[in-house]
Amino acid sequence: MTDDDRVFKALADPTRRFLLDRLFVRDGRTLTELESDLAMTRFGVMKHLRVLEAAGLVVSRRSGREKRHFLNPVPIRLIHDRWIGKYRERHVSALAALKNQLEERT
C-alpha cells in the first residue's frame, strides 16, 4: 500500500473523519477525551487512531503520563500539491489562454 492509499483509506471512514474534526477544533487531545465524544469502546477508538497514525494524519506525543494526539495535515497537503495543484495549474493556464484569445480579438 502506498502512502496515498493509506491516507485515502483512513479518510474513507466517518468515525475517523470525526476524530480528525475533533482534533482540528482542538489539537492535542488524549484518548480519554476523544473517547468521550464517541459512542464506541475505548478499544474501538484506539483502533481508528492507529489507522490514522499509520497514514500519518495523526501524530501522538507523550507529555508526562499522558499521550496526546495531534492532527498532522502534511499528508493531505502532499496530496493537494501532487494532484489538486496540478489541476489548478491547468485551470489557470486555460484562463490565461482565454484571456489572450479575447485580448487578441480586440
Add this chain to the structure above:
Amino acid sequence: MTTATEKRVTTQVYRVFIKAKPQAIWDAITRPEWAEKYGYACRVEYDLRPGGAYRSFANEPMKAHGMPDVIIVGEVIEADPPRKLVQTWHPLWDAQASAEPATRLTWEITEEPGGICRLTVTHDVSGAPSLVPMVAGEVPNAGGGWPFVLSDLKTLLETGKALGR
C-alpha cells in the same frame, strides 16, 4: 462558537516522511543555500551552538511588499546534527507578531528502515495567538504554513525540484 473558544492550541505537530539521508534534511533546514530553494524561499543563518543566533531574511518579493530585511529571529537552544534542533522562533513580519513573545520550535530527524527519514516539527506557539492560524497555513494569501513548507521540502529532496519553481 465552539471553534473560536475551543481552539486554544498552543502546540502544533507536523510530520513528513522523506526519502533522504538525515544529513541532507539537516542541511536543507540549516544551510542558507538550501533554505532559499523551498517553502517561502528565504535565506537563513544558523549559528549551530546553544545560544547561537538564527535569522531568516526576507526575499525580494517580500521586501517589495514592505517587509523588513530580517523577518524571523531566534536563538539556538540545542543542536545535535543531524538529529535534533531546538530553537526559539520570533517573527518580525508585522507589528502584531513582533509584539508577541518568541515561540519554540523543535526539529527531529529519525532514520527509518528503507532509506527513509521521519521529520517531525513541533511548534510551541504559546502566547502567540497571531501565529496559530499563520503557521498552520489557514491564513489566505499568506503561503501555506508548515504543511506547505514540509511538503515542498520533501518534494525538493526527493525530486531535486521545489513546487513553485
